[in-house]
Amino acid sequence: MTKRQQRVILSGARLLILGFFFGSLITLLPKPEIVRAKEVQPKKVARVNSWQAASFPVENFQAYTSGFGYRPSATGASDWEFHGGLDMAAPQGSYIRNWWVGTVIKVGAGDACGSHIVIRSGEWEHTYCHMEGNVETASGRRYFIDRAGGILIAEGQQIPTGARIGRVGMTGRTTGPHLHWGLKYSNNYVDPALVLQAMFTQQKVSNRANSRVRR
Numbered sequence: 001m002t003k004r005q006q007r008v009i010l011s012g013a014r015l016l017i018l019g020f021f022f023g024s025l026i027t028l029l030p031k032p033e034i035v036r037a038k039e040v041q042p043k044k045v046a047r048v049n050s051w052q053a054a055s056f057p058v059e060n061f062q063a064y065t066s067g068f069g070y071r072p073s074a075t076g077a078s079d080w081e082f083h084g085g086l087d088m089a090a091p092q093g094s095y096i097r098n099w100w101v102g103t104v105i106k107v108g109a110g111d112a113c114g115s116h117i118v119i120r121s122g123e124w125e126h127t128y129c130h131m132e133g134n135v136e137t138a139s140g141r142r143y144f145i146d147r148a149g150g151i152l153i154a155e156g157q158q159i160p161t162g163a164r165i166g167r168v169g170m171t172g173r174t175t176g177p178h179l180h181w182g183l184k185y186s187n188n189y190v191d192p193a194l195v196l197q198a199m200f201t202q203q204k205v206s207n208r209a210n211s212r213v214r215r
Contacts, residue, residue: 051195051198051199051201051202051203052199052202052203053100053161054099054100054161054195054199055097055098055099055100055161055162056097056099056196056199057088057096057097057098057099057126057128057179057181058088058090058094058095058096058097058168058179058181059090059094059095059096059097060090060091060094061088061089061090062088062089062090062091063088063089064086064087064088064089064193065087065088065089065176065178066083066086066087067083067086067087067191067193068083068084068085068086068189068191068192068193069082069083069191070082070083071083084182084189085127085129085180085181085182085183085192086180086181086182086191086192086193086196087178087179087180087181088178088179088181089176089177089178090168090177090178090179091168091177092132092167092168092169092170092177093132093149093167093168093169094167094168094177095149095164095166095167095168096128096131096164096165096166096167096168096179097162097163097164097165098119098126098159098160098161098162098163098164098165099119099121099126099161099181100119100121100124100126100161101121101158101159101160101161102119102120102121102122102124102126102158102159103119103120103121103156103157103158103159104117104118104119104144104153104154104155104156104157104158104159105118105119105120105125105155106118106155107135107142107143107144107153107154107155108135109134109135109171110172111172112129112172112173113127113129113130113172113180114129114130114131114169114170114171114172114173114174115129115130115131115132115133115134115135115144115166115169115171115172116128116129116130116131116172117131117144117153117165117166119159119165123185123186124183124184124185125183125184125185125187126181126182126183126184127180127181127182127183127184128165128166128179128180128181129172129179129180129181129182130168130169130170130171130172130174130177130178130179130180131144131146131166131167131168131169131171131179132146132148132149132166132167132168132169132171133145133146133147133149133151133166133167133169133171141154141155141156142154142155143155144166146166146167148167149164149166149167151164151165151166151167153165153166183195
């Protein structure tokens with residue numbers, strides 16, 4: 001056997017060994033996974049751990065004046081009525097903040113709710129009633145306007161979390177200045193007090209964790 005033949009055989013052996021080595025290494029490595037983009041909706045975020053991303057809906061809060069569920073008529077009549085929200089007293093003119101990022105699906109005035117805004121966030125709908133201001137139409141589009149408060153909001157507009165969307169007033173059927181805050185999920189009423197309780201509980205846990213990390 002010539003030296004050239006020996007060199008060819010050795011080179012082939014080395015390539016064979018390297019092939020076995022890399023083949024074994026590839027089989028040991030984790031297999032790549034196909035990652036697909038998923039739409040994150042507020043309802044899914046809320047179920048997991050992000051209640052702290054939501055905003056308390058009224059500034060200068062004083063007290064909860066009427067809870068969710070059946071109650072005697074607010075006008076003094078003898079009947080009972082369903083109250084589909086939570087009433088939060090605050091001085092007249094106090095700013096109202098958007099609970100969760102979403103799209104304005106309705107601005108209205110009149111009836112028991114008075115001047116109001118309805119915002120949709122995924123499966124959630126949140127309603128804000130008895131606000132200062134009124135509704136006007138321009139170029140076929142409806143706007144909620146509170147000139148004294150510097151508020152101008154149009155139907156179809158996207159509103160970020162915590163943005164000021166109006167002020168506490170006494171429009172509609174009310175006995176004092178307050179925000180009536182209503183919540184629906186999949187078109188079913190939800191007690192806002194339960195949502196606020198979940199928000200505050202999670203925010204406390206998050207604040208404690210952040211405090212420990214800082215220390």
